[in-house]
Amino acid sequence: MRKKLVYRLALIAILAALSCVLRIAFVDFPNVKPITAMFFAFALWIGLWDSIAIMGLTMLLTGILLGFSPIVFGQIFVYAIIIAFFKAIGKLTKNVFVLSISAGFLAFVFGALIDVLSGLMYGFGTGGYIAYWIAGLPFDTAHAISTLIFYPIVIMILGRIKALQ
Template identity: 70%
Template sequence: MRNKLVYRIALIAILSALSCVLRFSLVEFPNVKPITALFLALALWLGFWDSLAIMTITMIVTGLILGFSPIILGQIFGYAVIIIIFKSISKFNQNIIFLSVIAGGMAFIFGALISAVSGLLYGFGSGGYLAYWIAGLPFDAAHAFSTLIFYPIIVMILKRIRPRH
């Protein structure tokens, strides 16, 4: 029992470190990050709670380096929501192409949630939420496209690795 717990903690730590490196590796390109695809794939590979732990650690650690603000809590909330939705949808269809497209769609949902959180924190302005969300759509599209591309690559890598717990 103790070895399983140690293994699980080590796995979460290593995958959190990997997620941080992946987020930093493409910091020059707004919203082109493999971590959304990684979090979604990990939800299916390890389960919801481990994926949630990895995502939370990643967002806090990278937030400390890239700039910490209340939006980090919004990101954690947004990722938790899309992980739940993705995991629920994946129960009906395990086709990699289908899941890749759904993963890309999750990036748009994440963008909508972040727009809502940002609007609440910083004010919606005269245009309201819709204008705020539309202004962010190019970033959401880049996020969705990169998630669509990265998801099958990450799944192929994870299929070669077998967790012990």
């Protein structure tokens, strides 16, 4: 029992560290990062709560390194929601193509929800939010496309790791 807990905590710490390194490594490419695909894959590979723990640690730690603002808490909240949705989709299908499309779509939803939170936080009215959302569409689209592309790669890597266990 104790050995399993230590293994689980170590796995969460290692995967959070990897996610932080990859988020920082891709910092020059706005919204093109493998971490969203990784969080989704982790939800199916090791479980929803562990994936949310990895995501929370990643967002807090990289927020400290890259610039912390209240929106980091919004990102954690929205990520938790879309990871839970992805886990539910993963229970319905194991088809990598369907899961990749779902990952891309949910990454796009993430951007829209973050725009809503940002609009509320910074006091934009309805018209302001729409303008804010439209201005962010290229970034949300880059995030969605990169997540769609990274997801099958992450799944392939995790499949090889699982085969070694």
